[in-house]
Amino acid sequence: xxxxxxxxxxxxxxxxxxxxxxxxxxxxxxxxxxxxxxxxxxxxxxxxxxxxxxxxxxxxxxxxxxxxxxxxxxxxxxxxxxxxxxxxxxxxxxxxxxxxxxxxxxxxxxxxxxxxxxxxxxxxxxxxxxxxxxxxxxxxxxxxxxxxxxxxxxxxxxxxxxxxxxxxxxxxxxxxxxxxxxxxxxxxxxxxxxxxxxxxxxxxxxxxxxxxxxxxxxxxxxxxxxxxxxxxxxxxxxxxxxxxxxxxxxxxxxxxxxxxxxxxxxxxxxxxxxxxxxxxxxxxxxxxxxxxxxxxxxxxxxxxxxxxxxxxxxxxxxxxxxxxxxxxxxxxxxxxxxxxxxxxxxxxxxxxxxxxxxxxxxxxxxxxxxxxxxxxxxxxxxxxxxxxxxxxxxxxxxxxxxxxxxxxxxxxxxxxxxxxxxxxxxxxx
Amino acid sequence: xxxxxxxxxxxxxxxxxxxxxxxxxxxxxxxxxxxxxxxxxxxxxxxxxxxxxxxxxxxxxxxxxxxxxxxxxxxxxxxxxxxxxxxxxxxxxxxxxxxxxxxxxxxxxxxxxxxxxxxxxxxxxxxxxxxxxxxxxxxxxxxxxxxxxxxxxxxxxxxxxxxxxxxxxxxxxxxxxxxxxxxxxxxxxxxxxxxxxx
Numbered sequence: 001x002x003x004x005x006x007x008x009x010x011x012x013x014x015x016x017x018x019x020x021x022x023x024x025x026x027x028x029x030x031x032x033x034x035x036x037x038x039x040x041x042x043x044x045x046x047x048x049x050x051x052x053x054x055x056x057x058x059x060x061x062x063x064x065x066x067x068x069x070x071x072x073x074x075x076x077x078x079x080x081x082x083x084x085x086x087x088x089x090x091x092x093x094x095x096x097x098x099x100x101x102x103x104x105x106x107x108x109x110x111x112x113x114x115x116x117x118x119x120x121x122x123x124x125x126x127x128x129x130x131x132x133x134x135x136x137x138x139x140x141x142x143x144x145x146x147x148x149x150x151x152x153x154x155x156x157x158x159x160x161x162x163x164x165x166x167x168x169x170x171x172x173x174x175x176x177x178x179x180x181x182x183x184x185x186x187x188x189x190x191x192x193x194x195x196x197x198x199x200x201x202x203x204x205x206x207x208x209x210x211x212x213x214x215x216x217x218x219x220x221x222x223x224x225x226x227x228x229x230x231x232x233x234x235x236x237x238x239x240x241x242x243x244x245x246x247x248x249x250x251x252x253x254x255x256x257x258x259x260x261x262x263x264x265x266x267x268x269x270x271x272x273x274x275x276x277x278x279x280x281x282x283x284x285x286x287x288x289x290x291x292x293x294x295x296x297x298x299x300x301x302x303x304x305x306x307x308x309x310x311x312x313x314x315x316x317x318x319x320x321x322x323x324x325x326x327x328x329x330x331x332x333x334x335x336x337x338x339x340x341x342x343x344x345x346x347x348x349x350x351x352x353x354x355x356x357x358x359x360x361x362x363x364x365x366x367x368x369x370x371x372x373x374x375x376x377x378x379x380x381x382x383x384x385x386x387x388x389x390x391x392x393x394x395x396x397x398x399x400x401x402x403x404x405x406x407x408x409x410x411x412x413x414x415x416x417x418x419x420x421x422x423x424x425x426x427x428x429x
Numbered sequence: 430x431x432x433x434x435x436x437x438x439x440x441x442x443x444x445x446x447x448x449x450x451x452x453x454x455x456x457x458x459x460x461x462x463x464x465x466x467x468x469x470x471x472x473x474x475x476x477x478x479x480x481x482x483x484x485x486x487x488x489x490x491x492x493x494x495x496x497x498x499x500x501x502x503x504x505x506x507x508x509x510x511x512x513x514x515x516x517x518x519x520x521x522x523x524x525x526x527x528x529x530x531x532x533x534x535x536x537x538x539x540x541x542x543x544x545x546x547x548x549x550x551x552x553x554x555x556x557x558x559x560x561x562x563x564x565x566x567x568x569x570x571x572x573x574x575x576x577x578x579x580x581x582x583x584x585x586x587x588x589x590x591x592x593x594x595x596x597x598x599x600x601x602x603x604x605x606x607x608x609x610x611x612x613x614x615x616x617x618x619x620x621x622x623x624x625x626x627x
Contacts, residue, residue, distance in 0.1 A: 030452050030558040032531055072557045099528050105493065107522045228525045228554050330560030333453075343588045358434060359561030362456075366546030397553040417561075 019308075020340040026303035027333035029326050033078040034097075037085075042078065043298045047291045050279035051079040054254055055086045057277065062093055062218035063250040065243055067274040069227070069257045070281030071398055073326025076256045079281060080222040083254060087220050094216040096121055101225035109226075109234035111241035112198040118221050118246065119144035119205040125212060140207035147204050194245055202245040209249070220252035227256045232266045239273050259396055263386045284323030285403040285411070293318055299325065300332055304347075309336070313347040320356040322401045322416050331355050331417075360417030363399050367422075375399065375414045375422055384412040435567040438467070442474025443613055445506045445535045449481040454558045455537045456545060459566035461513070464539040467566045468508040471537070478612045481506050481534065489514040492523035499530050506535040512544040520551035527554045539566075578617055585614050593618055 026041060036042060054066050070076050080097055087095035100106055103117050123141040194202065209219060229235045235258060246253050261270055262280065270278050284292035297314050306314075309332070317335065321328035332347075334355035339347045371394060378384045384400060386392055394400045399418055405411040414422070436444075441457065459467045465485070472483045482505035488495045489511035499507065515523070530536075538559070540548065545563070549556050586592065589610070591599075596614050599605040600623040605615075615623050 024448070024451055028452055029560050030454055030531060072554055101525060101528045105522075106525045225525075225528055228527065230521050230525075326557060327560070330557075330562075334561055341584075343584060355561065358563070362549060362556065362559070362561055362563055365549035393550065397550060397556070 016345075017340075020336065023304045023308065023336050024333060027329050027336060029073075029330040029333065033075075034081055037078065037081055041299075041302050042082065043295060043302055045292075045295045047295070049079060049082075050076075050281050051082045051086070053279060054079075054083050054277075058083075058087060058093075058220055058252050058254075059090055062220060062252045063247065064252055064277060065247055065274060066252075066254045066277040066279065067257050067261070067270060068254065068279045068281050069259055069261055069270075071259055071283060071324060071401065072227075072396075073324050073398075074281045074283055075325045076227060076281050077224050078325075080224050080254060080256060084220075084222050090218075092216055093218040093220060094212065095220040095222065096125075097222045097224065099224045101228065106225060106229060109229060109231065109238060111195050111237050112201045112245075114223060114238055114242035115198060115201040115205050115245050116144070116148045117223075118251070119201065119208050120148045121221075122205070122208045122212060126208060136207075137211045140204070140211065144201075144204040144208045147201060194248075195241060198241045198245050202249060205245075206249055209251070218252065219250075220254065221246065222254040224256045227258050229258050230260075232258065232260055235261065236266065236269050239269055243273065260392055263392060280404060282404050283401050284325075286318045286321070286323040288403075289323075292323065296321075296323065296325075296328060300328070303329075304332065304336060308339075308346050310346060313349055313352050316349050316352045316356075320352065320359070320416050322413065323403070324398065324401065327359070327398070327415075327417075331359055334358060356417045357421075360415070360419075360421045363397070363415060363418040364421060364425075367399070371399070372422055372425060375418070376426060378412055379414050379419060382412070434564040436564040437567045437569070438470035438474040439613060439616065441471045441537065441564070442476075443478045443610065445471070445475040445483065445508075445537060446479025446481055447610075448535050449479060449506070450533055451535065452531070452533045453535050454555075454560075454562065455535070456548065456559045456563040457537055457539050457566050458542055458545050458563065459539055461541050463566065463568070464510045464513070464541065467568070468510045468537075468539045470568075472508055475506060483508065485510060487511040491515075492519050492526055495523070496526040496529040499532065502532075504532075504534055506537070507532070508537045508539060510539045512538065512548075513541050515544070515547065517547070517551060520547045524552035524554045527558070530555070582614070582617055585610055585617075597623065 026039070050068050054068070057064055057066070068076050068079060084095045084097040087093050098117060098121050100114065100117055103120060104113050106113075123144050126137050126141045212219070226235060226238070239255075243253055243255070260266060284296055286293055286296065293315075296318050297311075300309060300314055300317065313335065317328060317331050321331055331352070332355075335347050335351040338351040338354050339345075342351070344351070371390060374384075374391065374394060378400065384391065386395060395402065395412075399415055400412055401415055403411045403413070436457065441455075444455070457467065457471075468485045472485055475481070475483045482503075484502065484505045485508045486495065486498055486502075488509050492515075495509070538544075538548070548559070582593070589596075593614075596605065596611065597618065597620055600611075600615060600620070605611050605623075
């Protein structure tokens with residue numbers, strides 16, 4: 001063995017490997033967006049974003065309510081985080097990003113959850129400030145935590161209670177009467193008042209927020225993860241009850257909501273509750289939006305330098321991603337990985353093609369004949385109604401992508417990595 | 430549906446070891462009744478290839494139990510098996526818990542064809558983390574034809590700028606880099622016995 005040669009080789013090889021590892025570390029589809037922002041990988045979109053609009057509206061109207069809706073991986077969480085950071089720069093405003101699913105199992109969504117989650121988060125702020133010596137603060141913090149997580153209460157059993165009966169069985173025998181509550185005769189068309197448990201939670205939230213108002217009187221809460229809800233009624237109730245309760249308290253709210261809210265009967269919630277403050281966070285229309293293309297290329301070049309990811313490969317990646325941010329990151333990671341394994345120094349179009357094929361294949365899992373027909377029809381006619389559950393499933397699983405079009409309408413396309421595969425299927429059949 | 434990539438235990442194990450801190454998610458589709466065997470073989474290969482702890486987690490206790498296990502688990506590559514016992518509701522529930530599943534180490538889902546379909550249809554947020562990183566399990570992948578073996582060795586020589594003799598010598602002298610590809614190289618040369626030297 002040539003011992004003089006090996007170390008030199010090792011050093012060069014290690015440098016290449018280390019470089020590629022660095023790129024791969026910046027191309028993690030499962031990465032928490034907060035970390036990407038902290039690592040300086042966030043790129044601001046010159047043409048503005050949902051976050052920009054929300055920030056300017058909340059600066060003027062701190063207790064307003066906003067809904068961000070978009071496909072998976074379209075950057076909703078990033079927008080909430082950027083909004084949080086910007087609002088915290090405003091002198092009189094405290095903004096808190098809350099991933100609801102980290103505090104509550106959102107498959108068990110019910111009215112009051114957002115109010116209580118907000119209370120728990122504020123209670124943590126109080127605890128973090130180590131001001132438990134203040135009795136009112138301590139009581140407020142403990143009260144909301146008990147309400148949220150439950151607690152054991154000791155109850156004194158009256159002497160004259162039946163030894164074998166429960167507390168509920170106890171009936172006073174001294175001439176008192178238990179009040180018999182009459183139900184309302186008329187049922188209002190829409191329930192505007194808060195449920196008793198939401199009202200109670202709301203009072204506890206007010207108590208825990210009060211001490212925090214001294215330095216920053218305005219509070220904005222940004223609730224994430226609700227876009228993963230599949231039960232639209234549960235989301236509707238949360239909006240009806242919790243958002244109303246928070247609004248009554250004067251707390252600003254930004255929600256990341258499910259894409260399905262834009263369709264069918266649920267659309268009315270968007271119209272009635274959010275009016276102008278509704279922000280579709282859609283994929284960047286890479287075939288028509290030159291500024292959007294530049295933005296996405298900047299996103300990639302923050303992670304991988306142009307010398308390794310040249311323009312030609314970049315543009316092909318953009319095309320295959322359909323302008324969905326996380327899909328773009330996933331595809332680029334696969335292409336960079338392929339480049340490294342092939343021993344190449346830079347990403348070639350052939351690496352992108354291989355990555356795109358693998359990416360598209362996952363959309364074929366469980367795809368049914370009538371869904372393939374829907375996709376082919378969309379491709380041919382450009383028509384997609386989104387009127388059935390199956391249609392909406394194609395949208396929520398991103399086999400179909402939606403873009404904002406002129407006049408407030410939508411343009412739909414088949415995911416660009418799936419299209420060639422279903423064409424092949426069609427030809428084969 | 431057939432993912433075009435096929436991977437065996439050795440290569441999957443190397444991937445898990447080499448992507449130790451990248452927090453990447455992969456899906457491996459195996460024939461029914463082979464998910465656990467595939468995970469075990471891959472775990473053995475991954476342990477040989479690197480120092481990252483490897484754990485196989487049975488998810489059949491349900492999504493919430495899985496999320497709790499993953500949140501509490503110390504750093505390790507996690508190989509998840511048992512998804513075939515998930516109900517339709519379980520998949521939706523798992524999807525809603527996604528924020529609680531985030532890790533810095535690799536996660537490989539060993540899935541049957543049916544589970545892969547459910548992941549894609551019923552847990553789109555989680556499927557989005559996996560992206561296009563699916564492969565079909567190839568239980569015979571370690572048995573390469575002489576031509577395939579020669580081709581792979583050529584790639585390794587070009588990639589690292591070393592000869593076979595240099596790699597063997599480095600292993601004998603305990604100075605071989607702890608890289609999955611180096612382990613693979615020794616195995617391809619029929620010198621798996623030198624792995625412990627590395």
